[in-house]
Amino acid sequence: MTRTKSLSRRADRVADRVHDEATEGGAVWRVSALKEVSYDVMVQPRLLDPANPALARAVTSGAAPVRRLVVIDATVASLYSERLTAYLAGHDVEFRLCVIDAHESVKVMATVFEVVDAMDAFGVPRRHAPVVAMGGGVLTDIVGLAASLYRRATPYIRIPTTLIGMIDAGIGSKTGVNFREHKNRLGAYHPSSLTLIDPGFLSTLDSRHLRNGLAEILKIALIKDAELFDLLATHGADLVEQRMQPGEDAVGGTALTVLRRAVQGMLEELQPNLWEDHLQRLVDFGHSFSPTIEMTALPELLHGEAVCVDMALSSVLAHHRGLLTTAELDRVLDVMRVLRLPVLHPVCTPELLRGALADTVKHRDGRQHLPLPRGIGDAVFVDDVTQHEVEAALFALGERERATRQPKVRGPVDMGV
Numbered sequence: 001m002t003r004t005k006s007l008s009r010r011a012d013r014v015a016d017r018v019h020d021e022a023t024e025g026g027a028v029w030r031v032s033a034l035k036e037v038s039y040d041v042m043v044q045p046r047l048l049d050p051a052n053p054a055l056a057r058a059v060t061s062g063a064a065p066v067r068r069l070v071v072i073d074a075t076v077a078s079l080y081s082e083r084l085t086a087y088l089a090g091h092d093v094e095f096r097l098c099v100i101d102a103h104e105s106v107k108v109m110a111t112v113f114e115v116v117d118a119m120d121a122f123g124v125p126r127r128h129a130p131v132v133a134m135g136g137g138v139l140t141d142i143v144g145l146a147a148s149l150y151r152r153a154t155p156y157i158r159i160p161t162t163l164i165g166m167i168d169a170g171i172g173s174k175t176g177v178n179f180r181e182h183k184n185r186l187g188a189y190h191p192s193s194l195t196l197i198d199p200g201f202l203s204t205l206d207s208r209h210l211r212n213g214l215a216e217i218l219k220i221a222l223i224k225d226a227e228l229f230d231l232l233a234t235h236g237a238d239l240v241e242q243r244m245q246p247g248e249d250a251v252g253g254t255a256l257t258v259l260r261r262a263v264q265g266m267l268e269e270l271q272p273n274l275w276e277d278h279l280q281r282l283v284d285f286g287h288s289f290s291p292t293i294e295m296t297a298l299p300e301l302l303h304g305e306a307v308c309v310d311m312a313l314s315s316v317l318a319h320h321r322g323l324l325t326t327a328e329l330d331r332v333l334d335v336m337r338v339l340r341l342p343v344l345h346p347v348c349t350p351e352l353l354r355g356a357l358a359d360t361v362k363h364r365d366g367r368q369h370l371p372l373p374r375g376i377g378d379a380v381f382v383d384d385v386t387q388h389e390v391e392a393a394l395f396a397l398g399e400r401e402r403a404t405r406q407p408k409v410r411g412p413v414d415m416g417v
């Protein structure tokens with residue numbers, strides 16, 4: 001009662017003030033409210049081990065038996081549905097699986113409606129029965145958007161099963177799908193109530209998709225974490241080889257450190273700006289040209305690969321502006337090579353990059369807000385990059401690529417006679 005009174009008193013004050021601003025005969029009410037959000041991101045190894053109660057607790061909130069809808073990526077279902085089924089059944093959870101063949105080309109509204117259909121058929125209630133989304137970034141982005149729309153927002157839990165999902169797509173507030181040729185053009189801010197990260201899922205992920213995730217980790221390293229960069233430079237190839245599996249040996253220890261630092265770094269950047277009120281975002285490094293590059297090259301380039309091409313180009317831009325030394329630029333491009341990530345793609349023409357930057361400027365409300373690395377582990381924003389600079393960077397990157405691909409000129413050969 002007291003609360004309502006004080007709220008309405010505050011509202012009266014605001015209304016009075018804005019009333020003065022209305023022209024004669026008019027009226028104005030201003031409504032303002034804050035939506036507080038908090039959610040956990042948890043690294044939880046052996047998630048599907050029947051002895052591990054974490055998933056059951058998350059799904060049931062301690063009140064089994066319950067009914068839940070699980071939306072799962074088709075590949076993930078083929079690998080894990082048996083263990084998932086045994087786990088949920090063993091914890092008194094009645095559930096239905098909705099299997100989605102999720103990949104970038106079907107990251108569209110039609111697939112969101114497929115999930116919404118499944119939610120409706122299952123009878124998902126409004127507040128207290130979170131839908132479980134289990135899969136890569138494509139799957140969790142689609143389910144997140146479906147959950148944001150269904151009954152104007154139903155809760156969901158994310159279980160990311162790819163590296164990109166674990167350190168990026170599965171831990172922020174953004175959901176979305178592609179629209180026409182535009183990447184993630186339709187979406188909503190709707191974070192899951194919980195994200196459960198089990199690095200064990202990476203044991204079945206192919207090495208290309210692991211590298212794809214390491215590209216987003218490299219992004220965090222370049223903009224804010226020089227130590228993380230060193231770890232990638234030293235252990236990158238082994239991390240891929242050993243599928244980022246935590247363990248007692250040096251690479252196993254590094255895998256967990258890399259994962260934790262990447263999540264920590266990402267959340268540090270996301271949390272203060274969860275609704276993207278500010279469009280100057282360091283985590284947009286590698287995401288200025290890449291949305292257009294990715295969509296134009298689709299399905300040839302994966303998300304992280306397109307981001308890596310953008311990071312390479314942006315790093316050369318930074319070098320030309322004196323923000324990176326030649327040695328630093330060499331190190332950046334070397335790590336990309338160690339991780340066997342692309343630094344260029346044939347779709348990258350001057351014209352395409354002009355359009356890509358123009359589209360990004362619209363997305364950032366008329367400003368470039370282009371993050372560029374300043375040394376390794378730091379970054380600045382620039383707003384005055386010219387088409388001439390972009391073309392010079394593209395040319396220089398092409399020249400470097402040609403030089404690294406050409407066989408080394410050998411010196412005189414000792415015939416050993």
Ligand SMILES: NC(=O)c1ccc[n+]([C@@H]2O[C@H](COP(=O)([O-])OP(=O)(O)OC[C@H]3O[C@@H](n4cnc5c(N)ncnc54)[C@H](O)[C@@H]3O)[C@@H](O)[C@H]2O)c1
Nearest residue numbers: 075103136137138139161162164168169174201204205303
């Ligand atoms: N919402 C965000 O903030 C955000 C952030 C970064 C990226 N994204 C989005 O994420 C998407 C990329 O995500 P992704 O790289 O996870 O792609 P993805 O979801 O397509 O998954 C990649 C492939 O791995 C398979 N897979 C998933 N888990 C597996 C496992 N454990 N073992 C074997 N195979 C497995 C999938 O079936 C798929 O074929 C892009 O659409 C991108 O826009 C979103």
